[in-house]
Amino acid sequence: MFEKLLVANRGEIAVRVMQACEELGVETVAVYSDADRSAGHVEYADEAYNVGPAPASDSYLDQEAILEVAERAGADAVHPGYGFLAENAEFARRVEEADGITWVGPSSDAMEALGEKTKARRVMEAADVPVVPGTTEPVESAAEVRELGAEYGYPLAIKAEGGGGGRGMKIVRGDEEVEDALESAKREGKAYFDNESVYVEKFLEEPKHIEVQILADNHGNVLHLGERDCSLQRRHQKVIEEAPSPALDADLRAEIGEAARRGVREAGYTNAGTVEFLVEDSVASETQRGEGGAAAEPQFYFMEVNTRIQVEHTVSEEVTGIDVVRQQIRVAADEELPVAQADVEIEGHAMEFRINAENPAEEFAPTPGTLEAYDPPGGLGVRLDDAVAQGDEIAGDYDSMIAKLIVRAPTRERCLERSARALAHFDVAGVETTIPFHRLMLEDDVFRAGDHTTKYLDHEVDAADLEAAVDRWGAPEAIGGVDGERATNELVVEVDDRRYEVVVEDGLPRAAASAERPNGGGEASSNGGGTQVAASDAVTAEMQGTVLSVNVSPGDEVGGGDVVCVLEAMKMENDVVAPAGGTVAEVPVSEGDSVDMGDPLVVFE
Template sequence: MFRKVLVANRGEIAVRVMRACEELNVGTVAIYSEADKDSGHVRYADEAYNVGPARAADSYLDHEAVIEAARKADADAIHPGYGFLAENAEFARKVEEAEGITWIGPSSDAMESLGEKTKARTIMDEADVPIVPGTTDPVTDPDVVREFGEEHGYPIAIKAEGGGGGRGMKVVEDESEVEDQFESAQREGEAYFGNDSVYLERYLERPRHIEVQIIADEHGNVRHLGERDCSLQRRHQKVIEEGPSPALSDELREQIGEAARRGVAAADYVNAGTVEFLVEEEPGRDGPLGPDANFYFLEVNTRIQVEHPVTEEITGVDIVKWQIRVAAGEELAFAQDDVDFDGHAMEFRINAENAAKNFQPASGGKLATYDPPGGVGVRVDDALRQGDGIVTDYDSMVAKLIVHAEDRDECIARSLRALREYEIEGVTTILPFHRLMLTDETFVDGRHTTKYLDEEIDRSRIEDAQAQWGPEESTAPEDEEVVEREFTVEVNGKRFEVNLEERGAVPLATGDGGADAGASRPEPAGGSSGGATAVEGDGERVDAEMQGTILSVEVEEGDEVAPGDVLVVLEAMKMENDIVASRGGTVSQVAVGEGESVDMGDTLVVIE
C-alpha cells in the first residue's frame, strides 16, 4: 500500500479521496491555487502545496507544478479525482514515467483509447456493444456532416473527441446550421481539451442517460456495480442522479451491465470507470423498458464520477478505496455474483446557482449559515464550512447530498426531509429546485428524459419554488481589506516561507512607497485597475449574465444588428454561451475584447 497520496484536485472530491486514504492509513497531500488557499480540502490534508495562481491553467492544470508538488511532499501516488487532469492521458503518462510515483487510475494508453470518442466507438463496436449510428473517424470537412444528414437525417450531434458532459457538443437541426455548428464544436474542443477533432452521431430526441459503474484490476477481473440513471439534466449537466434506474426492467439492466463489462475488458482497462449509454424512451410506455429497448454506447469516463456515491450506497462498495487498492496491485476481493443491490439511492448536486434564472451561477458570497442534514440514510459530501467564502474561479458545487432508503418511494420522502433540513444562507443554491423536483409528477413517476428540464418543464414552477423556499436577494457587503505579510522563519534548522493575513489593517509601506506586495486585487474587464473600458451613451446595454471569459466578439462599432443576432460568445461553466441582441439597432460601443474575463453585470455591448 502507498505511504502518501497527493490528490490533484480541490473541493469535496479532494476531501472524499483523502477520507478513503485516511481509512487505509495513507497520508494525504493537497494542492491549491491562490484562490483556494483557505479552502476545505487544504484544511483537511496532512500537508498542502501551492501550485500557482487562481487561473486553472496556471495551477491545477499545470502538469509540472503538480508533479513537482508530489516530489516535494515525497508522495508515492497521485489521485486525480474528477475534472481537471483526471482524463488527461498526457498527464497520466508523465506520472507513470515519474520515478517513484504511481498513477491512481487507468493507464494512459487506455485513457487515450477510450478518451478519444472515435477510438472508443471502434473498440465498443468490435466488442459487440451497440453504438449510435455515427462516424468512427474524425471529421474535418463540413461537407461530411451534410452527407451524414442526407443518409441518416437531422438532427445531428457534432462532438469534440475530448469532450464530455455536453462540452464540445453542438446539435445541427438542419443543413443551414452545418457550417456554424461545425466550427463552434471545433473551437470549443480546442479551447477546453486541446483537440479540435470532432465526430458525428445521430442525435437521439428523447433518450434516458444510463451509466454503469465498473472496476477492473490488473489480474483480469472486471466487475460492474450496477447502473445509475442520470437523465435529469440541464444543458447536458446532471443535477439529480439515482440508482437503480426507475425505467429499466431487470432483463434490460443486465444486458446493459454485461455490455459495459465486455467493452472495458476489450480495452484492457484497469481501475474504476463509467460506461455511459443512451436508452431510447418509448412514448406512452406502460411499465419498465423491456429487453427489446434500444440502448447505445455513449462514452467511457476514465475516472471516478461525481455521482459515484449513489453506487456506493446501494452496493456497500467503497469505490475510491478500491481505486487505491487496485493501483497498489491488489486483486478485487469480490466476484460479480457477490455484488448485491440494496434499496434505492439519489444524489442531489447542491450548486451555488439560481435555478429560477436559468441556473445562473453565483458570483460570490459567504456561507453565513451552513447546517447540513443528518439522520438515517443521509450522507453529505462537502469541503466547505460555515463562514467559508465561495470560490467562483472553478465550478459552482457547494456539496452533494446523497440519500439511501429501502425503495424509491421512501428515498423520495427521506430526500424531501433532508432537503428541508439543509440550511444555507448567504449564497443562493438550487435547494428549492430539488424540493420542487421531488414533488414533480414526471420525475416522481420516473418518466423524465434528458430533455425534460430544457424543453418541457414549466419554468414558472421553478421561479415559484425559488421564491417560496429560496433566500431573499440581498447585496453582500464588500469584504474588508485583507493584507498579506510574508516572513521567513527557521525551525530546527529548516527555513519556511510564511504568509500571514491581517484583516482591516493598513498596508505596510514598501521601499517604493507602494502597498504590500502580497496584497492584490483582481483586474476588471478591459485591463488593470483604472484601465477598464468606460461605457458611454444612452443605448441598450447588453450585460454579462454570469461570470466568464470572452471567446469571441462577433460585432464591431457601427454594425447594424437585428433581434437574435449573436453579439459576443461567452464561456461560462465550461460551455459556450451566445449573447444575443434583444432588439435591433446600431452597435455604438463594444466594451470587451477576446480573452477578457468579465463578471456578472459587466456591460459587453451598447446598442443605440
C-alpha cells in the same frame, strides 16, 4: 500501499479522495490556485502547494507544475479526481513515466483507447456492444457534418472527443446550424479538455441515460456495480442521479451490465470507470412488432466511457456498500478486488442531488457569491459530500457545485420521502441554488414515476413552475430588492417561550440597496444563460467570467436578440445577446479577457 498521494484536483472530490486515503493510512498532498488559498480541500490535506493563478489553464491544468509538486512533496501516487486532467492520457503517461510515482486510474493506453470517443466506439463494436450510428474517426469540416446529416438525418450531435458532462456537445438540427455548432464544440473541447477533435453521431430524441459503474484490477477481475439512471439533465448536464434505474427490468439490467464488462475487457481496462448507454423505446414499425402487435423491447446503445471516477459514483457506493474510491487506490497499488461479480448485490435505492450555485428561475444561470449561511441536513440515510463552509466564496473561476446530497432508503418511494425531508432542511443563503428545483422535482408526477428522459427538464418543465419554486424555497435575502420595495431581515424572537420567525423591514429601500450592488441601476435582460444586463447604453457582465469570443465591432448594426459575444462562467458557455437593436459604439473587451460582474461588454450609441 502508498505512503503519500497527491490529489490533482479541488473541491469535494479532492476531499473525498483524501478521506479514503486517511482511512488507508496514506498521507495527502493538495494543489491549489490563487483563488483556492482557503478552500476546503486545502485545509483537509496534510500538505498543500500553490500551482498558479485562478484560471484553470494556469493552475489545475498545468501538468508541469503539478508534477513538480508531486516530486517536491515526495508523493508516490497521483489521483486526478474528475474534470481537469482526469481523462488526459498525456498527463497519465507523464505520471506513469515519472520515477517512483503511480497513476491512480486506468493506464494511459486504455485511456486513449476509451477516452477518445471515436476509438471507444471501435473498441465497443469489437466487443459486440451496440453503438449509436455515427463516425469512428474525427470530423474535420462542416462539409463532412452536412454529409452525415444527409446520410443519417438530423438531428445530429457533434461531440468533443475528450468531452463529458455535456461540455463540448452541440446539437445540430439542420444544415444552417452546422458551422456555429462545429466551431463551438471544438472551442469547448480545447478549453476544457485540451483536445479540439470532434466526432458526430445520430442524436436520439427521447432516451434514458443509463450508466454502469466498473471496477477492474490487474489480476483479471472485472466487476460492474449495477447501473445508475442519470436521465434528469438540463443542457445535457446531470442534476439528479439514482441507483438502480426505475426504467430497467432484471433482464435488461443484466444485459447492460455484461455489455459494459465485455467492453472494458476488450480495452484491457483497469481501475474505476463508467460505461454510459442510451436506452430508448423503439418506434415500433410493422417489422419491429412481435406477435399480437406488441411493441419492440427497449434498445440500448453505447455512448461513451468515462475513464475516471464520476460525480455520481456515490449512489453506486450506497446501494452496493463498495467504496469505489478506496478500491481505486487499492487497485493502483496492485491489490486484488475484494469481491467477485456474484458477490455484488444491489440493496435499497439511492439518489444524488447536485447542489449548485445556480438560479433555476433564470435557466440555471450561475450565481457566484458568498455563502452567508450554510447548514446542510443530516439524519438517517443522509450523506453529504462537500468542501465548503459558511462564509466561503463561491467564485466564478470553476464549476458551480457547492455540494452533493446523497440519500439512501430501502425503496425508491422511501428514498423520495427521505430526500424531501433532507432538502427541506438544507439551508443556504447568499447565493441562489438548485435546492428549489430539486424540491419541485420531488413533487413532479413524471419524475416520481421514473418516466423522465434526458429531454424532460429542458422541454417539459414549465419555466413558471421553476420561478414559483425559487420564490417559495429560494435563498433568503438579507438586503436588496427592486422597484422601491423595502429591504428585509429575518429574525427569530420568543414570545411567551414560543419561538417565532419574523421578517423585519429595516427601512432601507430595496432600490437603494440594489443601487449599491454592481448593475444596480440597470434593467435586467436574460437570454437563458443569464449572462448579460442591459443598461441604457451597454450590455454588461452579470457575473465573473472569461470572454470566449466577440461577435461584433464598432459600427455594426445589431438587432434585439443578436449574440454580441460569448462568455464562459463556471464552466458554462453562454451567449450574450443585445436586448434591443442599435449601433455598436465600442467593444471594450477582447477574446480571452477576464471580466467581473458589471463590466461593460458592448456599448451602444
